Amino acid sequence: MTHPVDVHVGKRIRHRRWLVGMTQQQLAERVGIKFQQIQKYETGANRVSASRLWDIADALEVPVSFFFEGIESEAEQEAAQASAVAAAMPADILGDKEALDLVRSYYAIPENQRRRLFELARVLSDVA
Incomplete structure (x- = not known):
């Protein structure tokens, strides 16, 4: 890492x-x-x-x-992004019906396709 x-x-x-x-x-x-x-x-x-x-x-x-140079502002930006993501998520993510449906659907996908979907989601979330 x-x-x-x-x-x-x-x-x-x-x-x-x-x-x-x-x-x-x-x-x-x-x-x-x-x-x-x-x-x-x-x-x-x-x-x-x-x-x-x-x-x-x-x-x-x-x-x-x-x-x-610039490392402080970069750390501040990352902290702000993490805070925004945390605010957008329900406090009890597994208590959210939509999240549970998403997890169930995700694990119903064959593993090789699931890995590709995961990488796509990771890329999309990094861009946002």
């Missing part, structure tokens, strides 16, 4: 790299690692150590603090 801070730092690395017109390979060479590691940092799959972040900041000519 990726941590939101790692994802944010990775996005900021990618953003800065694109702004300066540098490829993952070029950044990796300047930092002394493989480009696959840069890919993992940018997606948040791997956590960037403090010393490596220092090297990346140097290669991209920004202060280390650049990678953490």
